[in-house]
Amino acid sequence: DVKVTQSSRYLVKRTGEKVFLECVQDMDHENMFWYRQDPGLGLRLIYFSYDVKMKEKGDIPEGYSVSREKKERFSLILESASTNQTSMYLCASSLGEAGGMWTDTQYFGPGTRLTVL
Amino acid sequence: TQLLEQSPQFLSIQEGENLTVYCNSSSVFSSLQWYRQEPGEGPVLLVTVVTGGEVKKLKRLTFQFGDARKDSSLHITAAQPGDTGLYLCAGARDYKLSFGAGTTVTVRA
Numbered sequence: 762d763v764k765v766t767q768s769s770r771y772l773v774k775r776t777g778e779k780v781f782l783e784c785v786q787d788m789d790h791e792n793m794f795w796y797r798q799d800p801g802l803g804l805r806l807i808y809f810s811y812d813v814k815m816k817e818k819g820d821i822p823e824g825y826s827v828s829r830e831k832k833e834r835f836s837l838i839l840e841s842a843s844t845n846q847t848s849m850y851l852c853a854s855s856l857g858e859a860g861g862m863w864t865d866t867q868y869f870g871p872g873t874r875l876t877v878l
Numbered sequence: 879t880q881l882l883e884q885s886p887q888f889l890s891i892q893e894g895e896n897l898t899v900y901c902n903s904s905s906v907f908s909s910l911q912w913y914r915q916e917p918g919e920g921p922v923l924l925v926t927v928v929t930g931g932e933v934k935k936l937k938r939l940t941f942q943f944g945d946a947r948k949d950s951s952l953h954i955t956a957a958q959p960g961d962t963g964l965y966l967c968a969g970a971r972d973y974k975l976s977f978g979a980g981t982t983v984t985v986r987a
Contacts, residue, residue, distance in 0.1 A: 765920070796977075801887075803880065803966065803977040804921075819974070851920050863970035864909045864928065869920025 764788070765870035767852055773876045780839040782873050784852030791857025793835035794867065795819075795827060798849040810835055811857070842877045849874050881905060882969055882978035890984040894956055899981045901967035902949045908970050910943055910950045915964040915980070924952075957985045 768783035786793065792811050796804040796819075806819030808827040816827050824846060828836045835854075839846055850873045855865035885900045901910070909928040913921035925934050927943035927950065934941045938961075940953040954961055962985050968977045 770918075801979050803882075803979040804968075805977075806974065853920070863973060863975045864911075864926060866923045866926070867921075867975075869922070871919050 765852055765854055765868050767850075767870040767873050769873050770871060771874050771876075773878065774839075774842050775878055776843060778842050778877075780842050780875065780877075782837040782839075782850055782852075782875070784835045784837070784854075784870055785833055786835075786854040786868070787833065788854070788856070788868075789832065790854035790868075791832075792855040792865065793829065794853040794855075795825075795835065795837045796851045796853065797821070798851055798872070804851065807837065842875075844877050847875060847877045880979055881971075881976040882967055884965075884967060884978035884981050886981060887979070888982045888984075890986065891957055893958060893985055893987050897954050897957055897983065899952045899965050899983070900949070901951070901969075901978055903969065904948065905969070905971055906947050908947075910947075910970070911968045911975075912941055912950070912952055913966040913968065915966060916962075921964075921966055954983075957983075959985045959987050961985050 765786045794809045795807045798804050805821050807825050810816045810829045826838045852870045853867040855867045882903050911926045912924045915921040925941045930947045931945045932943045938955045942951050964980045966980045968975050
């Protein structure tokens, strides 16, 4: 079974702090994704990566950055946390099949609920 | 505004009843996925539909992709408490995947 793990289930930070969210997948997947999930808005893509050291902006990249130094690990960084970044953060990975990144099955981690005070 | 609109937002039914969840858009998608998310967990893929008019069945769940590939529906027959969860549709278009806001389904025993 594919396993995607996230470093924390719950996190509380203060405004202005630098925040690191870690995601690890164990199935040698090419693609990795970071989403945030807010009530009434669904999942919104922050960043994605299709290879080591490669990254692409999603729909809402402002205030975030990412790092992918190893294939299995994709980190989301909040440079200076703000209260409007309080949310559920979901990491996902997909194999990278010929059909295309956006029709692949995405496997999600359990999420990190981040509260910024 | 959401690219994909899901309705209803909430649905509460008795065990054994049928239900239908809708996912609509004015945009055409190359494929559409349905996910189910249980409390405290990430979404899990249920099905991917890629052809207009396609119907897929997964035990008591029936998924349909509209002929024009702009909409989809999920029908559950004889719902069970284990069907409780947040159902999300996601459409692939322009090299990205867009999610609807979801329908929260509660099946009462």
